Amino acid sequence: MAEGDVCGKQMTKKKQEYALLGQILGKFGAMVCPCGQVVFDGTEFEKIEAVAKKKGVWGVGRASRTSIGTSGNALDVRLPKSVVDFLELKKGQEVLIEPLDKKRFQVIVS
Numbered sequence: 001m002a003e004g005d006v007c008g009k010q011m012t013k014k015k016q017e018y019a020l021l022g023q024i025l026g027k028f029g030a031m032v033c034p035c036g037q038v039v040f041d042g043t044e045f046e047k048i049e050a051v052a053k054k055k056g057v058w059g060v061g062r063a064s065r066t067s068i069g070t071s072g073n074a075l076d077v078r079l080p081k082s083v084v085d086f087l088e089l090k091k092g093q094e095v096l097i098e099p100l101d102k103k104r105f106q107v108i109v110s
């Protein structure tokens with residue numbers, strides 16, 4: 001029996017490109033459904049994990065908890081080291097801050 005998908009269509013085995021945080025990790029064996037669902041099995045996922053670790057993108061995309069501190073009259077946000085390393089941020093570097101809504105903002109590194 002083919003690995004099931006919620007839509008119930010027949011899935012086919014294909015090599016599928018896998019990307020994490022905009023970095024293409026390569027092509028890996030997957031079951032692909034006509035609806036667009038892609039499932040990587042355990043052994044393929046172990047290969048993906050190994051490449052992601054080598055490229056320094058494994059676990060970086062997870063949300064991490066931090067807190068707001070003060071800096072003079074302004075507030076600052078402490079960044080986890082994994083994020084600093086991945087984005088290659090340096091002290092004093094200028095970035096753009098853009099509010100997205102009442103709960104989120106993004107920082108754009110140029």
Ligand SMILES: [Zn+2]
Nearest residue numbers: 005007033035
């Ligand atoms: Zn499907």
